[in-house]
Amino acid sequence: MDVQTLLASCYASIFSRLICFPLDTIAIQHASSTRRPIFSVPLRTYYRGLLPSTVLVTPAISIYLTIYRQSKASLIPHFGDTTTTYLLAGITAELASSFVWTPLEVIKSRLQISSTTQEGKLSENLKDIWRTEGIRGFYRGYLLGLLVFIPYNGLYWTVYEHTKKAAPKDWNTSSKASLGGCVATMTGVTLCHPLDLIKTRYQVATTATVGRVGGERLDDARGVMRVVKNVWGERRFGLGFYKGLGPRLLYATPSSLISMGVFEYFSPDRTAETALSGSLQEAGLETERL
Template identity: 85%
Template sequence: MDVQTLLASCYASIFSRLICYPLDTIAIQHASSTRRPIFSVPFRTYYRGILPSTVLVTPAISVYLTIYRQSKAFLIPHFGDTTTTYLLAGTTAELTSSFIWTPLEVIKSRLQISSTTKEGSLSENLKDIWRKEGIRGFYRGYLLGLVVFIPYNGIWWTVYEHTKKAAPRDWAISSQAALGGCVATMTSVCCCHPLDLIKTRYQVATTTTVGRVGGERLEDARGVVRVIQNVLGERKFGLGFYKGLGARLMCSTPSSLISMAVFEYFSPDKTAENALSSSLHEGNLEGERL
């Protein structure tokens, strides 16, 4: 296990979460159609759930980034430092870490859309999920999450790695990573936002906050197909699927910029160089045997 990568991913998660959490809260409220006018509530409300979110999400991010690096190191000797490697490594990281991610996303989203202190309580949300849906409630939207994030991660890592390669060589590694994170996030969010919106609305469909919205929103709990039908009926030409896109970009872009700059600053990616060096070393040893 790469301890340096684990620690760097922890630093990246904490830095980006502390700075960008209010933006993430606004984005979740937009996607779930529970947003309130900005500054209509105390600013601290936008940090509701940050402690459990940081404590719970940081290990998941650490697992995710570490698995990506290790998968990439394993795949490079077979496929080279190519798009195929990035796609496969990103998919492997998502499939492995999604079992941790889904319960965390369900809880985090519920905390962020809550409109009262009680609804924003971690213990209250845990009891509410367990009482209404049992263990299945914590994995609400699990398969849909895979549908969203497997293509998202494939796009993200491919764009990120190629953008880093295209960045000026005289830039610091953290600057290259910041550019890569920024471009990768804008590209993948724009491509996958409709799926993410459906997932978010389905995950929070059984909350008290959504219950107060009433109307067709109560029907979201019936399933993904019903969520899609409701979104289609809310705006013409399917524009409802891009509701909250601006808010999501405003949150995700600086978050990725900060997290990847911090991550690569503390743990520069030497995977390709190490794989090439190892390959040359093995070739030299083989030559000596001959």
């Protein structure tokens, strides 16, 4: 396993979360319809769940980025440095890491929408999920998450890699990565937001915070299709499915810009060059044998 890639992904996760976490909290609150006026609560409220989120999510991001790099390196000899490679590597990384991602995402979302200090405690959320739903509660929305993130990751890495290639040649690796992360995130988030919104609402549907919202939101816990019907009925022409898109982009875009810039600063992606060099060496050995 590439230790440099693992460490670089840890740095990327920590830097982006420290800077952008309040924006993530606002985005989650918009998507789950639990938002409060921005200046009605202290700033520290928007950092609720930062420490457990960083501790829990950083290993998952490290696994994800490392698997992407390794998958890409394995696929390039077969498909070249092409769109097919990016798609397959992104999907592989998502499938391999999603079993870790889902529980972390469920817990993080619950912490971020909590409206009291008690509800914002990691231990209280863990006990509440286990008591009311058991192990299945930690994987609430797992299949829906796959439906969201398999296409998202394939799309993200394809746009990311092609954007890096199209960046000015005199830019350094980190700048190209930041641009790629920015463009890829805006594209992926915009296209996949409706599914992500449904997933988020379903994952937090059984929390006490959502219970206090009342109304149709109480029905969200009945299933994914009920969430879809509720969202459809909240705004005309189905615009409810894009509720919170602005806050999501305001968080995800700078977060990806920072994280990918930091990631490739500490671990520049030389996968294509390494794979090409290996192929040339193999070809040379074959020629010598002949």
